[in-house]
Amino acid sequence: MKAFGIALAAAVVLAIGASVLLEGTLSRTADQTFAAPSVRLSEDNTVQHRNFMGRPAE
Template sequence: MKAFGMALATAVVLAIGASVILEGTLGRTADETFAAPSVRLSEENTVQHRNFTGH
């Protein structure tokens, strides 16, 4: 039972640590991630501006 408790605690600590690390390094939008310095993104090319409902 003691080994199970330690394994559970370790899994929780690893999950929280991975969440913090991934949100800090991989939590960027596609516009920020894939835009090179020479790329010009205008408002109509952003996800927020597009209308995906079809109207």
């Protein structure tokens, strides 16, 4: 039973450590990750600024 408790505590500590490491130090935004000379990242190319409903009726 003592070994199970130690293993459980070690698993929790490793999970918390991995979470802190991955979220804090290794996370990057898409702008940083996919930055290349041929990539165009601007507001015109984002989903929020696209017009999926077509041209407005005038």
